[in-house]
Amino acid sequence: MNTQKLESYVDNILVVDDTPDNLRLLSIMLSDKGYKVRGVINGEMALKAARSTPPDLILLDITMPQMNGYEVCQHLKADGRTSGIPVIFLSALNQVLDKVTAFAVGGVDYITKPFDLEEVLARVENQLTIQRLQKKMHEQNARLQDSEAKERQKSQQLELALQQLQNAQAQLIQSEKMSSLGNVVAGVAHEINNPISFIKGNLSPVREYTEDLLRLVQLYAEDFPNPTAAIQEQLEAMDLTFLRKDLPKLIASMSIGADRIEEIVQSLRNFSRLDEAELKAVDIHEGLESTLMILQHRLKDEAAQTIIKVVKEYEALPKIECYAGQMNQVFMNVLTNAIEALQSPIGWANDVDDSSPIPTITICTKLLSDFQVGIYITDNGRGITEDIQQRIFEPFFTTKKVGTGKGLGLSISYTIVVDDHGGQLRCFSIPDHGATLAIEIPIHQSKKGFYKEDWVGL
Ligand SMILES: Nc1ncnc2c1ncn2[C@@H]1O[C@H](COP(=O)(O)OP(=O)(O)O)[C@@H](O)[C@H]1O
Ligand SMILES: [Mg+2]
Incomplete structure (x- = not known):
């Protein structure tokens, strides 16, 4: 039975x-x-x-x-x-x-x-069978739920792995791009360095020689006041009086130009910092300045008819122990976004209303504590809405036209600031009034994790 x-x-x-x-x-x-x-x-x-x-x-x-x-x-x-x-x-x-x-x-x-004994037995057995089947069903249901939960967990893990892969890929692409930019910049800087040293080095002998020559001509003129016809003709053709006044000015402006090129080369080298892949205590302001120098043509972009004012509010800071080349990339990414926000169609740049504020980027640096500094880059562009703020650090997230934005700048910057330097990268914005990107990093890498909780900018 x-x-x-x-x-x-x-x-x-x-x-x-x-x-x-x-x-x-x-x-x-x-x-x-x-x-x-x-x-x-x-x-x-x-x-x-x-x-x-x-x-x-x-x-x-x-x-x-x-x-x-x-x-x-x-x-x-x-x-x-x-x-x-x-x-x-x-x-x-x-x-x-x-x-x-x-x-x-x-x-x-x-x-x-x-x-009736037979009936009792039949009914008992019936109920026990139902009971057994129910138990079995419950067990199977539980197993099913369990395996469903496992499947769900598996797919979550897969999703996470995919996300990590995407991040890794994004970083690879960006670091490749940045390191090739760094290579080009360093290469150009190196190539220009020698010729500009020649020019600069030779400028002062040139000045001396020309002064000597001009003095000699002067002496000749005094000792031989009646030159031959050929000399007279040459004197008139070359306009000696003008040349005598103009030549020193010319040499002076060449010297200013050479100095400027030398500064640019120095900035390029600072920016690429290829020689400094290791942690090193550096002047953050120098990094900001060289990044601004590289972006100069975009701050005064005649084609886009924008002139962006840059206000610097630098506090005296100690040297910061960091990967300087990488930090410069962060400055570059954040400043580029600020410039693009000020150039966008909704931005101030295209606003015809005269009462609009001047497109401005404010760079503010602060000593937050004995352990931490903050760099706050603020623009008065179109700002970032709350829902977009949630996503700006995601790799490949962009609101820019296809082909312009890659959506990598901030995600890479986040990795550099947070993962590589133990700092914080945050965004604050009042839509339509602008945005601030706050970069807060430890002064010493051994003091990672000493955060100042409150944000002091804006
Ligand atoms: N200063 C800013 N003002 C307005 N929006 C910004 C600013 N900085 C970043 N964003 C937003 O964050 C997005 C992601 O920036 P980013 O990672 O640098 O990628 P991309 O610049 O290629 O779009 C931008 O597309 C933009 O929507
Ligand atoms: Mg960007």
Whole structure:
């Protein structure tokens, strides 16, 4: 009969009946069929027995003194430990109302006395099979939920891995781009360096020689006031008086030009800092200045008809231990964004209203504590809305036209400031009034993590 039962498992049945004869009869019959049977004679004991060792099935008499079968069943159903146990009611009563009540309080079946043994066994086995199948279903459901959760977790892991890959790729692309820019800049700087040294070095002898020559000409003129016709002709053709006045000016302006080229070369070298791939204490202001120098043509862009004012509010700062080339890239990325925000169609640059403020970038540096400095780059451009602010550090996030923005500048800057220097890179903006990018970094890399919590800019 119990073919569906597991070999090792014996179903456990609790029989509750206040008539000892009934109890004995059912117990013997069920035990003979291989069930483990416990018998109790009242509701109180039934509840106790069911709670201490929950049976697989309860046969429950309805008419009992003190607590009747319905009440016992209600208690069983109200308790989480016993609510799942199927209850078959036993009763001599054979009224429709009782059956309805029996099902209403949670019974699953109903057997009337006197018992027909075959019927009792069939109903018991029925309920046990249902119970087993339900258990199996629950287990399978739980397994399914479990594997669903695992699948979900797996796909989350995949998503994360993908994101990390994208980040890594973005960094590769950007660092490749920046290092080739750095290489070009360093190469140009190096190539220009020698010729400009020649020019600069030779300028002062040139000045001396020309002065000597002019003095000699002067002496000739004084000693030979009546030159030959050929000399006279040459003197007039070359306009000696003008030449004498103009030549020193010319040499002076060549010297200014050479000095300027030398400064530019120095800035280019500062910017690329190829020789300084290692951590080194540097003057942050020097980095900012050389970056501004490189961006000079964009600050005064005649084609775009923009002149962007740069206001510097530098505080005296100690030297900052950092990867200078990388920090310059951060300045470059942030300043470029500020310039682009000021050049955008909604920006001030194209606003014809005279009352519009002058497009301005303010660079402010602050000593935040003994351990930390802040560099705040503010523009009065179109600003950044709240929802865009949430995303600006994501790789490939851009609001610029296809082909212009790559969406990498800020994500790379974030990696450099936060991951490589243990600092913070944050954005503050009032839409339509401008944006501030706050770069806060430790002064010493060994003091990473000493943050000043409050942002002091704006
Ligand atoms: N100063 C700023 N003003 C307004 N928007 C900005 C500013 N800086 C960054 N953003 C926004 O952040 C986005 C991401 O910047 P970035 O990572 O440098 O990529 P990209 O400049 O290539 O778009 C920009 O597309 C822009 O929407
Ligand atoms: Mg950018």
